[in-house]
Amino acid sequence: MSLRTPLGKVLGRGAAGEGVGHWWVQRLTAVALIPLTVSFAISLLGHSLQSYEEMRAWLSQPWPALIAILLILTLAWHSKLGVQVVIEDYVHDKGAKTLLLISSIFVHVAAAAVGVFAILVLAL
Amino acid sequence: MASRPLSPHLGVYKFMYTMSLSILHRITGCVATVGFLAFVWWLMALASGREQYATAMRLLSGPVGKLLLVGFTFSFVYHFCNGIRHLLWDTGRGLERAQARRSGAIVVVASVLLTALVLWFACSAMGMESIV
Numbered sequence: 001m002s003l004r005t006p007l008g009k010v011l012g013r014g015a016a017g018e019g020v021g022h023w024w025v026q027r028l029t030a031v032a033l034i035p036l037t038v039s040f041a042i043s044l045l046g047h048s049l050q051s052y053e054e055m056r057a058w059l060s061q062p063w064p065a066l067i068a069i070l071l072i073l074t075l076a077w078h079s080k081l082g083v084q085v086v087i088e089d090y091v092h093d094k095g096a097k098t099l100l101l102i103s104s105i106f107v108h109v110a111a112a113a114v115g116v117f118a119i120l121v122l123a124l
Numbered sequence: 125m126a127s128r129p130l131s132p133h134l135g136v137y138k139f140m141y142t143m144s145l146s147i148l149h150r151i152t153g154c155v156a157t158v159g160f161l162a163f164v165w166w167l168m169a170l171a172s173g174r175e176q177y178a179t180a181m182r183l184l185s186g187p188v189g190k191l192l193l194v195g196f197t198f199s200f201v202y203h204f205c206n207g208i209r210h211l212l213w214d215t216g217r218g219l220e221r222a223q224a225r226r227s228g229a230i231v232v233v234a235s236v237l238l239t240a241l242v243l244w245f246a247c248s249a250m251g252m253e254s255i256v
Contacts (some may be wrong), residue, residue: 003128027214030207037204045245050181052174059170072164079157086150107161115164118171 022081029078036071043067056122065123072115080108145228149206152199159196181250190255197242202235 002009043064048054059065083104091097137143169180183189209227212218218227243255 005128027211030211034204034208037200041242045242045249047249049250052170052177055170055177068167072167075160079153079160082150082153083157086154111161111164114168118164118167121171122167 022084026078026081029074029081032074033071033078036067036074040064040067040071059119059122062123065119068119069116072112072119076108076112076115080105083108140225142224142228145206145231149203149210152203152206155195155199156203159192159200162192162196185250185252193246194239194243194255197246198235198239201239201242202231205231205235205238 043058047058059068084101087097087100087104091100166180166184169176184193209218209231212227213224218224247253247255
């Protein structure tokens with residue numbers, strides 16, 4: 001008995017066609033998030049969060065704004081890949097799975113857009 | 125579902141605490157995703173103006189906001205620490221059972237300490253006496 005699916009045999013492209021693309025990007029974004037989260041958190045917690053003026057002034061500087069944009073994009077990407085795996089593993093109904101996967105992409109793209117837009121408003 | 129054998133057969137394994145660390149990685153990842161959405165909402169409030177930001181900070185300083193902050197912080201920190209453990213495994217290191225158990229214990233202790241440290245700094249940055 002073969003463990004390969006009929007479609008897999010016909011396509012003859014090995015594991016999934018894309019190979020290790022998903023796995024690799026998840027690792028790349030994970031590594032990138034180590035310095036990004038640490039530097040952003042240290043920078044953020046050094047300010048008085050209750051002060052509207054101080055927070056605006058902080059994010060209108062080039063480096064904090066740049067780190068924030070990179071953080072938002074990398075977080076969104078890493079999170080999208082992770083949520084995708086969770087949905088693929090635990091949701092077995094095909095319709096629900098497809099709907100959730102699409103919704104997750106929409107939410108992540110929207111969140112990244114809102115985040116970057118907010119930083120641009122603050123920085124420019 | 126396909127009639128071919130499916131893996132993993134979770135039911136045949138004896139329970140080890142490293143298993144709960146593994147599922148906790150996924151759970152904290154999902155909570156961190158919600159935290160990311162909250163972070164973006166907070167940034168948008170800051171970009172929207174003084175009143176919107178004051179509202180956001182009032183919500184974050186309230187009982188529900190504090191509970192969420194603790195949950196998000198722990199989830200981010202645990203996922204961060206255990207993520208580094210996963211990255212080390214990806215290089216082929218630390219995969220022996222004893223090593224994996226020891227690194228698991230280190231991750232748990234480090235997560236709790238780091239969460240407390242971050243929340244302590246967050247409290248002073250937010251001008252709060254304590255998180256509770």
